[in-house]
Amino acid sequence: MGSLPEKLPLGWATASLEVLGIQKTTLIKPSESPETTFELWSVPAYPNDAPEMVKGKEVGSNKQSVIPEDVLLCKINPRINRVWLVGPKKDYPQIASTEWIVLRNKDIDSRFMMHRLREEKFRENLCANVSGVGGSLTRCRPQEVKKFVISLPPLNEQSRIVAKIEALQEKSNRAREALEAIPPLLEKFRQSVLASAFRGDLTAEWRAQNPDVEPASVLLEKIKKERRRLWEEAELAKMEAKGKTPKDDKWKKKYKEPEPVDKTDLPELPEGWCWASFEQCAWEITVGHVGPMKSRYVENGIPFLRCQNVRPYGYEQENLAYILEDFDEKLKKSRLYGGEILVVRSGVNVGDSCVYPTDAGQSNCSDLVITRPLTGLNPFFASLYVNSPFFKDALNLRKVGNAQPHFNVGSMKKAEIPVPSSEEQAVIVNKIQRLLDYSDNVKIRMLQANRLLDSQCQSILSKAFRGELIPQDPNDEPASVLLARIRAEREAKIGNKKGRGRRKK
Template identity: 40%
Template sequence: MEEKQELPQGWVWTRIGEIAPTSSGGTPSRSNPSYFTGNIPWIKSGELGDGYVVEYSESISEAALAGSSAKLFPKGTLLIALYGATVGKVGILTMDAATNQAVCGIFLPEWVELKFAFNYLFSLRREFIEQGKGGAQPNISQDIVRNTPFPLPPLPEQRRIVAKLEELFSRLDAGVAAVRRAQALLKRYRQSVLHAAVTGELTRAWREAHPAPAETGAALLARIRGERRAQWEAAQVAKRGGQLPLNDAWKSKYVAPPGPETSGLPELPESWSWATFEEISERVTVGFVGSMKDEYVDEGVPFLRSQNVRENKYSPIGLKYVSPTFDESISKSRLEPGDVVVVRSGSVGTACVIPDTLPAANCSDLVIVKQPKVLPEYCAYYMNSVAKARVNAQKVGVALIHFNTQAQAAMPLSIPPLAEQAEIVAEVERRLTVLDALGQTLADELKRAERLRQSLLHRAFTGRLVPQDATDEPAAALLARLRAGAAVPAKAAKGKRKAKAEPESKQLSIKL
């Protein structure tokens, strides 16, 4: 908020540093284990959540206070994050606590309502982020905090503003909570649709109306296996220039993909069968694994990464491109419409089908199910539903969670008859289309709620949320008393710790 903005009568522009001292915390040396064996809460910037600070992951000792730059801030201190992804996040201490250097404490005088200042700083987060840009991470300094313009109303009006905001935010938060509950219900219903689709429940009535499939799942699998063997034999003959060997002994060298391990798998409808992803596809392979330094170009061959794979849907957001030359050099990981790609780092197991809109593409470290012989959309539904638990059970890695090609190749897959697969895909698409529309409506409601929240904050700090009272003591008089030394703000304690205060059980109503 800019200081040049005109304020109501009785208000005055000041700066945070004019009304309150500030101090950042510090980090005791990790080389001294005794520093982290005490019971003094030590708050880090990631533990500020735009509400009361009631949880913390580490504590420090009295020795740490005495032997480092760490300071003890009293209960009720207003905090703001200075570094990184949490820049501008605010919090209110519910206990005496120390902080690290990424957190700034603001020690307000009694004539500045704590929640008034909290809400004001909360409303400025975007501005703090903008001021912190320029480095690898957005950082702000205490000087920026101290120089932040602060619209100061009379104390009674501050209290009226806080009361009104809490009343309005309480209603707004109730609405937001209802929307989030609806989103959770939609997510569960979406999963139930996919689960029903790949276990046969969704098409139970359809099967009753079509009791004799032209080709069962078992017959379809047998045909796929036969075609796979025939392709292998044709390839062997081609290697010999079209000349057939004198006998058929060479055919015994064919190694068929192993079938699935069915122990523990649920029972399927009579016309369905179990297979593996390796059995029903040309092959299961992996995208390019290696450095992409200097390989991206402005135009060229689309190059998919995990962020382009959403549940049952390809997303062009953030799509990269590589040159045709580089694409040729990594031809093993080329994609074509109808391939199924599965994320193996990050949102592990999420799958989608490569659409016809990408006739030529390549990809990074994704598992690729090449040209499945069952409907690829059905394969994606299976991966995004009952296969999730199996994928999660096979995660490996430390820094990243990975899912490998061997696990994907051996993954059991329920196989309905082709006609039923088509019915499943059509029915799922119909239902998901409705769910997507509802989901977008709910997302729009959340955006509208956030805009309303910001609008209420703007009205509050421009004097348009509650009426002014001519009998209120003007804010200028408050500042005059401060400058005359009549009001002395509380300061952060250093070294000796105060008696521990009991944390408040209530939560701030303005918590997003």
Template identity: 40%
Template sequence: MLPPGWGTARIGDLCQLINGRAFKPTDWAKSGLPIVRIQNLNDPSSSFNYFNKEVDPRFLIGKGELLFAWSGTPGTSFGAHIWSGGPAVLNQHIFRVLINERFLDKTYLKFALNHRVATFIEKAHGGVGLRHITKGKFEETDLPVPPLNEQRRIVAMLEALLTRSRRAKEALDAIQAQLERFRKSVLAAAFQGDLTHDWRAANPDVEPASKLLERLRYERRLGWESAELERLLAKGRKPSDDGWKERYDEPVQLDAPALPELPTGWSWAPLDLLLTALRNGIAAKPDRESGLPILRISAVRPMSVDLADVRYLPKSDEHFPNLLKEGDLLFTRYNGNAELVGSCAVVRGLRCPTVYPDKLIRGRVVEGHVLPELVAMAANCGASRAFINERSKSAAGQVGISGSDLKKVPIPIPPLAEQRVLVDRVNRAFAKAASIDEAVRSAVASIPRMDASIMTKAFRGELVPQEPTDEPASVLLQRIRTERDQPADNEPRPHPKRRRETRVA
């Protein structure tokens, strides 16, 4: 139900539509008039192609013209825009929307068209990824038409409210950026020793990490010998001497010169020394709707493993060596995004047997000597992260780091008691940041809903008050019809054609 003084009209009765020119790649030039494509409307920073030949005036546009993109990906491509650039030539799949601004406010029409985008997409032809609406279906769509003065009041109110909405979104985005900087500063403070400075002052006699690492080195070898002997005996191969012990691979040495100085009692150690094993994942392609869960590559992000981000393999005993355990470390071995290569996180909260793919690599720490959370935190910041960045290599559009290079990553190790304090304090700080982040994300998600509500109120006539003195839309629409039907002096009068009557409230 429209307010008094409002009317409705077909888009085709309100404007003239001219589609852009169909350019071929061979038409493009390095200079001339820019060719305005849909991506140039959606993203002003997108690059232009150019045209330097004679142009039909129908395809020329200038600053302030109303345009409508009628083809592309639903949700991203369709929509009305007012061109803010200079002289240009219009590409196909975009209408010039020509109106008489004595009767219609151009910005009001832009908002009204965008409010009906969902309707246009419903009427569009094509598949899920690429659709288009025909000119006929576009023209037959009804729009609400208020008096001209009310159109202008609606535009003024919408622009004011949407500006506030945009500024709120920018402020919330800034909070999220600040939270990311906060997390980085917490990790930096942790591994510079600042976060546990007070603890060290209160516990000066704690065993230094150097002693811890000596003991870890001994127990790492002892653990390997025990497991290897068990394996040999299981195969019926009882050793006659200790020669088999020579197969033990000593941990790699630190290979990172000029490492930063650490707090008193801390030591640098290669990742390899801290682990009992480092194992690549499964190369098999997940192709089942159910079965054995296998993590996606996207499941691992810095200090976070999403155990719900899975696909499925057929269940098989051959995957047993790749089953994850609580406390396992997962590293991203390969990714298209270099910033994500080497991302490390700890597996916590397993609820069912789960494996991991070949673009991830699993590490298991020597229990009782180093906390996996400490290793994950260190690997994502400071000199450890810098080493990963330095050793990462690019090939075939993917960036990766080898297991042999991961073993050499330098990790700062505090005494075990300090590790526990450090990890606890970082987790507490991150939990506070996560709480704020959740509230911010909720607020950000509410903004599009509020904007949609504002638009709905605008086109129901509830956003601004009606003025009894405004000339009603019925008069305005009659003027549009009269002008449209009136031929120019040098044109023959058109034959009358049947037209659905414009509805007026």
């Protein structure tokens, strides 16, 4: 079993991984040397390409002893391509997780073997011979991996192949580094667009061309009247539900007008714009369910949004949870119907905002601040403002608690927002969306380029192990001679072990 070319190149041969050096390593218990520092080649450390430095007392399980130039092939979840090379020994004993299969052979170029085991066709064979129920619980079986047969070039050719692979990969790595610089630049671009929009720069020309648009001061008066009207309708509905009819208008005095915005430290706005608070522009600001949820989730039911469903500039439908209808009935205040401004209230993405789509259907949510805007405030305009650097700066000042970043309903109510006319809000949203679409297209192309680099990397490895990456040299010692030497050394070691065993008897 293995990924072999149809015809072996000149001087090449085949052998099993057992012959090529899969080791039965020595197990050790680091905890028995609690104050000793170990160089631990663990699976979690692999993405950082550097071993961990740990005290023996920090290691709770057995490990295996390794030496420089050992090739490590990860057993767990083999669909992830993890092959590592143990580096030079420094000041500490070198140990590795038992989740690695260890290959050791002084007669083979270890870097060649590392690249060989990273090749995609070898990975496919590995994934076809696993145990476990699936996903991260699968493991390749060492006894089966021993039987894998691979093609092997002469030793000198191995070194030339490694040099060529790594020279080509160096070019790919430089391209990848250039691509990695793009996401931060795109985020700076997005933030620059938002800053320009909410300073009024993005629509300065539009305002000059539309001087007769109704100013925001008039719009805010309309919002103010709508807010009071909705409150009165809600109060009348409550009284009617209790069978009561008001005798006069004294009940209307209970209405609380939101506090006006203190503009003292706020930046000057373009002509026709006004500062307002979110409380002034919303008929309700509330919060999603707060409390344990794990036991409440079901496979099908009412969609239930969480923090991961709110992303800057857009609603993320993937990974939606679901709850039963009776639980949804208990959480009426956090129901979503469409058009709400959602803001993450805690966690790593605190402050991220999106608008819940009107065509997504009724749902519910947890740990989100929910703002239900009045007619004059465009929810997309408001959500984009929440994602802007202006609001983020204010949000940092209003975080509650030190250990866990937190944003609450009170913070949202008091938060200021610059309000232009309804028409200009719509123009701003359209302009921002076009520019964000442009940045999304750049991101898509970047991801495509990354996938192309991955494909090219595998193409290089495939060509290398078909013997097509570099020419063969007829003067090289054939791999068959190398393998004969390896087999002889292996048989001699086995014979010595048996001899020592007989003497013990």
